[in-house]
Amino acid sequence: MSRTDYETFDLGDFRLTEGATLRDAKLAFKTYGTLSDARDNAIVYPTWYSGRHWDNEWLIGDGMALDPARYFIIVPNMLGNGLSSSPSNTPPPYDRARFPRVRVQDNVRAQHRLVTEHFGIDRLVAVTGWSMGAGQTYQWAVSHPEMVPRIMPFCGSARTAPHNFVFLEGVKGALSADSAWKHGWYDAQPTTGLRAFARVYAGWGFSQAFYWDSLYTEMGYSSLEDFLVGFWEGFFLERDANNLLTMLWTWQNGDIGRTDGFDGSLEKALASIQARAIVMPAEKDLYFPPEDNEHEIRHMPNAELRVIPGVWGHFAGGGVNPVDTKFIDQGLRDLLES
Amino acid sequence: MSRTDYETFDLGDFRLTEGATLRDAKLAFKTYGTLSDARDNAIVYPTWYSGRHWDNEWLIGDGMALDPARYFIIVPNMLGNGLSSSPSNTPPPYDRARFPRVRVQDNVRAQHRLVTEHFGIDRLVAVTGWSMGAGQTYQWAVSHPEMVPRIMPFCGSARTAPHNFVFLEGVKGALSADSAWKHGWYDAQPTTGLRAFARVYAGWGFSQAFYWDSLYTEMGYSSLEDFLVGFWEGFFLERDANNLLTMLWTWQNGDIGRTDGFDGSLEKALASIQARAIVMPAEKDLYFPPEDNEHEIRHMPNAELRVIPGVWGHFAGGGVNPVDTKFIDQGLRDLLES
Numbered sequence: 001m002s003r004t005d006y007e008t009f010d011l012g013d014f015r016l017t018e019g020a021t022l023r024d025a026k027l028a029f030k031t032y033g034t035l036s037d038a039r040d041n042a043i044v045y046p047t048w049y050s051g052r053h054w055d056n057e058w059l060i061g062d063g064m065a066l067d068p069a070r071y072f073i074i075v076p077n078m079l080g081n082g083l084s085s086s087p088s089n090t091p092p093p094y095d096r097a098r099f100p101r102v103r104v105q106d107n108v109r110a111q112h113r114l115v116t117e118h119f120g121i122d123r124l125v126a127v128t129g130w131s132m133g134a135g136q137t138y139q140w141a142v143s144h145p146e147m148v149p150r151i152m153p154f155c156g157s158a159r160t161a162p163h164n165f166v167f168l169e170g171v172k173g174a175l176s177a178d179s180a181w182k183h184g185w186y187d188a189q190p191t192t193g194l195r196a197f198a199r200v201y202a203g204w205g206f207s208q209a210f211y212w213d214s215l216y217t218e219m220g221y222s223s224l225e226d227f228l229v230g231f232w233e234g235f236f237l238e239r240d241a242n243n244l245l246t247m248l249w250t251w252q253n254g255d256i257g258r259t260d261g262f263d264g265s266l267e268k269a270l271a272s273i274q275a276r277a278i279v280m281p282a283e284k285d286l287y288f289p290p291e292d293n294e295h296e297i298r299h300m301p302n303a304e305l306r307v308i309p310g311v312w313g314h315f316a317g318g319g320v321n322p323v324d325t326k327f328i329d330q331g332l333r334d335l336l337e338s
Numbered sequence: 339m340s341r342t343d344y345e346t347f348d349l350g351d352f353r354l355t356e357g358a359t360l361r362d363a364k365l366a367f368k369t370y371g372t373l374s375d376a377r378d379n380a381i382v383y384p385t386w387y388s389g390r391h392w393d394n395e396w397l398i399g400d401g402m403a404l405d406p407a408r409y410f411i412i413v414p415n416m417l418g419n420g421l422s423s424s425p426s427n428t429p430p431p432y433d434r435a436r437f438p439r440v441r442v443q444d445n446v447r448a449q450h451r452l453v454t455e456h457f458g459i460d461r462l463v464a465v466t467g468w469s470m471g472a473g474q475t476y477q478w479a480v481s482h483p484e485m486v487p488r489i490m491p492f493c494g495s496a497r498t499a500p501h502n503f504v505f506l507e508g509v510k511g512a513l514s515a516d517s518a519w520k521h522g523w524y525d526a527q528p529t530t531g532l533r534a535f536a537r538v539y540a541g542w543g544f545s546q547a548f549y550w551d552s553l554y555t556e557m558g559y560s561s562l563e564d565f566l567v568g569f570w571e572g573f574f575l576e577r578d579a580n581n582l583l584t585m586l587w588t589w590q591n592g593d594i595g596r597t598d599g600f601d602g603s604l605e606k607a608l609a610s611i612q613a614r615a616i617v618m619p620a621e622k623d624l625y626f627p628p629e630d631n632e633h634e635i636r637h638m639p640n641a642e643l644r645v646i647p648g649v650w651g652h653f654a655g656g657g658v659n660p661v662d663t664k665f666i667d668q669g670l671r672d673l674l675e676s
Binding site for chain 2: 161162163164165166167169170171172173174175176177178179180192193195196199200201202203204206207208209210211212214224228286287289291292
């Protein structure tokens with residue numbers, strides 16, 4: 001999918017936490033609405049694993065909490081997603097399998113520069129995001145507490161749990177089992193591996209009950225196999241394998257406790273958050289289970305746990321089910337009015 | 339692993355439900371204890387996905403419910419497990435990738451012949467089993483209600499749920515992404531695919547909380563990666579890829595409703611079960627969730643749902659955690675005394 005309806009912020013020579021410097025690094029983003037003269041109506045809404053800014057648009061609209069008539073909504077594309085600097089679009093020598101490791105902290109540092117240097121904003125209204133976008137949301141609240149009065153991370157966590165790490169080892173293993181992957185030095189996409197990656201992912205993305213109830217029919221799929229091919233394989237076949245692996249590393253190593261000043265302590269980092277938070281897991285999310293967030297909010301000074309009920313699992317936060325979308329929108333409404 | 343401490347029952351030309359005939363088919367089994375003169379003390383305890391008879395021995399022993407001093411315990415090896423007729427040990431033309439599809443019904447028919455023809459037993463004390471062994475347990479109660487007064491299926495189901503099917507598509511996809519698999523016509527095992535298979539499986543076998551609490555250390559593993567390599571990759575590297583895929587097909591297509599006389603109805607088949615049943619899911623089993631069994635027992639005339647509490651997930655029934663083993667043993671004790 002090729003779209004050109006976005007802007008790019010030049011990060012220059014961008015030094016990453018793990019040591020590499022991405023020269024002439026780019027942060028792709030799109031904005032919705034108009035920045036007020038006082039620059040006091042901005043919301044940051046980062047993308048998720050393999051998502052692009054347009055994949056966030058289901059939660060933005062007239063009459064919704066994220067209303068462009070009222071707010072200036074900035075959707076920055078995650079490094080590695082194919083629009084911001086990524087294995088697929090970076091020139092040698094840091095191209096393809098040589099693309100360096102990126103941490104959530106790096107993503108938020110790049111976004112912070114966009115917000116402050118490019119837009120001259122010194123305080124946001126809120127940060128929100130789904131899945132890895134939720135991880136970036138937490139990171140914003142930890143890295144820049146003075147700028148972030150409100151957060152609503154949904155279907156994500158402040159630190160990637162060990163089981164979540166293992167789930168990702170599985171999808172990574174499926175992709176890299178394809179010898180056409182060539183350790184990242186493929187000329188054509190390793191489609192067998194991408195399809196296997198997708199089939200593994202399928203079991204994780206939605207709950208047991210979702211499949212029991214054949215709810216994929218509500219998404220327009222005519223059979224279980226049609227869903228596996230049409231939705232899942234289609235989903236990942238349009239991605240680049242190295243991009244997926246770059247973002248996967250970011251995900252596996254997500255941990256706000258690794259931010260400077262917290263000695264690796266998740267709990268210390270959580271305790272430092274000043275934002276009012278509505279933390280919103282999905283009841284049957286298989287890789288970001290509500291238990292992860294229950295642990296978090298016990299250490300956050302001003303957090304409410306609000307569980308999305310129902311059987312859509314992780315994809316409750318993906319904008320595919322209107323009931324869940326309404327629930328999420330209401331959460332944002334409550335947060336923004338507080 | 340090569341052991342010779344078992345017997346083999348000749349099934350002769352064994353016709354499978356799907357149409358093929360396995361000529362000179364073999365059912366490998368082992369017995370524990372002594373068959374009484376009245377032939378009234380036999381318990382059948384089938385194996386699970388890739389398990390072999392020795393993998394069931396943790397639940398058999400002096401002073402346990404399955405006490406060889408009292409009962410005659412028959413452990414038949416599932417077709418495809420490498421000991422009974424399997425892709426890896428069947429001569430051409432039905433060898434390797436040509437090994438035919440086997441249903442749970444076929445396994446139970448073979449076991450029924452062993453029990454009746456070889457041992458002359460016309461009524462069992464009970465049938466029990468873990469995981470796919472639980473599926474065979476249900477099938478025994480449906481195919482031979484007059485022979486089966488008690489069952490205790492644990493961590494399994496009477497019909498493979500759609501999500502469970504999808505989980506298996508994922509592990510299958512990871513294995514078959516390895517071009518060394520050659521659609522089953524490999525000369526050496528496709529070890530890259532087997533390792534990927536294992537890594538995918540790792541996320542499913544134990545619960546999120548198990549990993550959060552690092553309980554693999556109680557199993558003797560020194561780190562998460564040590565567990566992924568030492569337990570999981572080791573587990574599947576000693577299996578044959580075609581054998582795994584044969585049993586996987588059996589699993590994906592498990593459904594007692596497909597037994598003759600039930601018109602494909604799971605509920606009708608459940609209602610026909612005469613056995614007293616203790617149905618025992620594990621609280622946090624990710625692919626045989628308790629919900630599957632809750633549905634089942636509503637249709638069974640004489641069933642109790644008894645959930646194994648705790649965080650060990652599917653492997654609560656695998657004999658690796660003493661607390662869960664004690665719980666399962668107590669269930670069997672209660673069942674056998676009733």
